Amino acid sequence: MTVTNIDPFxxxxxxxxxxxxxxxxxxxxxxxxxxxxxxxxxxxxxxxxERMPVLVRQSMLISFGLTxxxxxxxxRVLRWWTAAxxxxxxxxxxxxxxxxxxxxxxxxxxVNQKASNPEETMPATAAVKSxxxxxxxxxxxEKMLRTVQEKTGALWEKVKVRLKKVKKKATKxxxxxxxxxxxxx
Numbered sequence: 667m668t669v670t671n672i673d674p675f676x677x678x679x680x681x682x683x684x685x686x687x688x689x690x691x692x693x694x695x696x697x698x699x700x701x702x703x704x705x706x707x708x709x710x711x712x713x714x715x716e717r718m719p720v721l722v723r724q725s726m727l728i729s730f731g732l733t734x735x736x737x738x739x740x741x742r743v744l745r746w747w748t749a750a751x752x753x754x755x756x757x758x759x760x761x762x763x764x765x766x767x768x769x770x771x772x773x774x775x776x777v778n779q780k781a782s783n784p785e786e787t788m789p790a791t792a793a794v795k796s797x798x799x800x801x802x803x804x805x806x807x808e809k810m811l812r813t814v815q816e817k818t819g820a821l822w823e824k825v826k827v828r829l830k831k832v833k834k835k836a837t838k839x840x841x842x843x844x845x846x847x848x849x850x851x
Contacts, residue, residue: 682740690733697725723763727756 672681701721705714734752738744 686733686737689736690729693732694725694729697728698722701725724760727760731756 672685674682674685677685698721701724702714705717705721709717731752735744735749738748738752
């Protein structure tokens with residue numbers, strides 16, 4: 667309704683605000699749907715519902731950013747550096763939601779110690795977790811290597827058989843050509 671009923675050249679401030687609010691809400695719905703679709707292709711439904719608050723927040727930031735860019739362009743103040751500053755601000759806002767998960771003091775302590783053994787800088791549980799993760803990664807790697815070796819071994823055997831057949835055909839053709847030449851002479 668806003669797009670069809672309001673003339674942007676003659677509209678007052680309420681009409682312009684109405685347009686930008688409608689644009690933001692429409693874009694918000696579209697971005698949420700797109701992000702849900704992309705995430706549904708990558709992860710399961712349960713993981714999608716767990717990530718829903720993050721998806722909505724990121725969609726709001728994207729929609730706000732695009733609406734702000736459109737608003738700056740309508741005021742003729744959009745330049746590449748203003749758009750870059752807006753993107754940096756939006757990225758910082760998104761990072762601020764993860765700041766409570768980071769423990770900067772432990773990170774700084776680990777960097778400042780510079781121990782020769784990396785396990786000394788980690789808590790004991792993290793070192794054990796890292797070892798178990800490394801062991802699991804090694805097992806997965808060895809399993810993948812065995813699978814690749816088996817498949818390539820079977821493939822190599824097929825190639826050998828095929829080469830033998832080709833060689834037999836080539837020698838047979840040579841013999842046939844030699845017999846035909848002898849008959850002609």
